[in-house]
Amino acid sequence: xxxxxxxxxxxxxxxxxxxxxxxxxxxxxxxxxxxxxxxxxxxxxxxxxxxxxxxxxxxxxxxxxxxxxxxxxxxxxxxxxxxxxxxxxxxxxxxxxxxxxxx
Ligand code: FES
Numbered sequence: 453x454x455x456x457x458x459x460x461x462x463x464x465x466x467x468x469x470x471x472x473x474x475x476x477x478x479x480x481x482x483x484x485x486x487x488x489x490x491x492x493x494x495x496x497x498x499x500x501x502x503x504x505x506x507x508x509x510x511x512x513x514x515x516x517x518x519x520x521x522x523x524x525x526x527x528x529x530x531x532x533x534x535x536x537x538x539x540x541x542x543x544x545x546x547x548x549x550x551x552x553x554x555x
Contacts, residue, residue: 457500458543462488462530463517464505475512480531484516487532491539501543514554528554 462485465477474481485505492498509517514528518538525548527538534552541549 455499456502459502459504459521460488460543461504461506461519461521463509463515464507465512465516466507468507474508474515476508476515476517479516481516484530484532484535487535488518488539491536492543495539495544497539497543511554517554523548526554527552 463474463476463481464485465474465479465481466472467474482505485503489498489503492501492503509515511517511528516528516530518527518530518535519525520527520538520542525542527534527549530538538549538552541547
């Protein structure tokens, strides 16, 4: 039985066809995945959040991209500071960070 509260999909910027490295990869997507995992471990949230690194969503200009379920909230143009904010406010505090959502 799955007991995690959230499932986070975060673009690592890989592509299955064409140029293998998408824009999220160029913009540090892999490092952001690591940052997310570290933040969750630091806050003892690893059991509450499943993290899946994904390939390209096809909206690279808005990347790096993260989607948080079960709410289905899309965050974009991520950096390390934004990852910290999302972990603190959404994944720990349960409040969607509306100012970082994709429009
Ligand atoms: S590489 Fe992340 S959305 Fe395209």
